[in-house]
Amino acid sequence: MVTVVSSDVCPYCHAAKSLLDSLGIEYTEVTVNLWGDDLRAIIEKTGMMTVPQIFNGEIAKENLLGGYTDIAKLHEEGKLLELLG
Numbered sequence: 001m002v003t004v005v006s007s008d009v010c011p012y013c014h015a016a017k018s019l020l021d022s023l024g025i026e027y028t029e030v031t032v033n034l035w036g037d038d039l040r041a042i043i044e045k046t047g048m049m050t051v052p053q054i055f056n057g058e059i060a061k062e063n064l065l066g067g068y069t070d071i072a073k074l075h076e077e078g079k080l081l082e083l084l085g
Contacts, residue, residue, distance in 0.1 A: 002027035002084060003063075005042055005053040007034050013052040016068040019075065020054075025084060030059070056084060 002020065004027050006013035020027050032039040032051065043049055046061050054071050055063040065071055065083070074080040 001057065003030060003055040003057065003059055004028070005030045005032055005039075005051055005055075005059065007032055007039075007051050009034070010051050012050075012068040016052045016054060016071060019068070019072060023075070023081065025081075027054075 002025055004013070004017060004020070006017065006029060008031060017027070017029070030038075030042075032042065034051070039051070042053060042059060045059060046053060046064050048064065048067070050067060052067050053059075054065045054067065056065055057063040065074070071080055074083065
């Protein structure tokens with residue numbers, strides 16, 4: 001299951017979820033406050049300072065696919081669906 005860490009006020013988060021929806025990819029969304037402890041904890045795990053953060057599985061650095069531009073590029077290259085199997 002894909003996990004998307006996002007914020008309600010982030011346009012890239014909305015774009016990432018729209019892309020996943022258009023491909024029929026189910027995901028779990030974790031909504032964070034951009035200035036809250038919940039995001040800080042995720043940043044400590046991944047080292048990535050922005051949202052969205054998209055994971056192939058649970059929230060862990062080794063599962064991180066990246067942000068919206070990363071998954072959009074993977075999709076353009078025909079690799080996203082293959083990665084998500």
